[in-house]
Amino acid sequence: MAESLNMKHGTGQILTEKDIEILKKSSNLNEEEIRRTHAEFWEEFPGGKMNKEEFIKYYQLISNDDQKLRENDDKAFNVFDENHDDVIDFAEFLFMLACDSNSELARKYGHMFEIRNTSGNGQLDKNELTAFITNTLAIFGQEHRPDDKDPATIASITFSLLGAEENETVNKEQFTIGCIKYPILVDLFNSNTVESS
Numbered sequence: 001m002a003e004s005l006n007m008k009h010g011t012g013q014i015l016t017e018k019d020i021e022i023l024k025k026s027s028n029l030n031e032e033e034i035r036r037t038h039a040e041f042w043e044e045f046p047g048g049k050m051n052k053e054e055f056i057k058y059y060q061l062i063s064n065d066d067q068k069l070r071e072n073d074d075k076a077f078n079v080f081d082e083n084h085d086d087v088i089d090f091a092e093f094l095f096m097l098a099c100d101s102n103s104e105l106a107r108k109y110g111h112m113f114e115i116r117n118t119s120g121n122g123q124l125d126k127n128e129l130t131a132f133i134t135n136t137l138a139i140f141g142q143e144h145r146p147d148d149k150d151p152a153t154i155a156s157i158t159f160s161l162l163g164a165e166e167n168e169t170v171n172k173e174q175f176t177i178g179c180i181k182y183p184i185l186v187d188l189f190n191s192n193t194v195e196s197s
Contacts, residue, residue: 038090
């Protein structure tokens with residue numbers, strides 16, 4: 001699932017059929033949209049990479065001057081710079097566009113985050129997520145079955161996919177992007193919390 005960005009398919013100046021196939025899965029865009037965006041990206045950034053300053057300029061344009069979003073420019077760069085090489089390549093750029101085009105999904109996952117963030121501090125820790133899953137199972141009268149993943153395991157999987165250590169926290173943006181990027185998170189929540197969100 002994360003193969004598309006980890007293997008860096010689609011970062012070259014020429015897109016192969018394999019690149020297109022993988023980028024379609026990771027971005028939910030069609031081939032025509034990917035090819036058009038790829039040509040525009042390479043025209044704008046002939047080296048095939050966008051530096052942090054260029055990213056922030058672009059990110060501010062698509063964030064509609066929302067001051068709260070603009071305050072998180074550095075965090076956004078770090079989220080989309082998957083391999084932490086201090087530049088955004090085409091595959092990372094395409095994923096950023098996919099997240100922006102999934103604004104309805106982003107709102108849904110943002111709501112999921114708010115429900116789980118019981119401390120109200122804008123950061124979600126593993127204990128909060130584990131407690132939420134446990135309580136939701138109890139509310140819906142479900143008992144943990146041996147073949148299910150237990151709430152602590154679901155929370156651990158979530159944190160691992162979001163790139164956070166067990167003792168760290170994640171913010172709303174990380175959680176939202178993670179849910180868009182890794183649909184397994186939503187599947188985990190829905191199958192283990194009876195579509196509680």
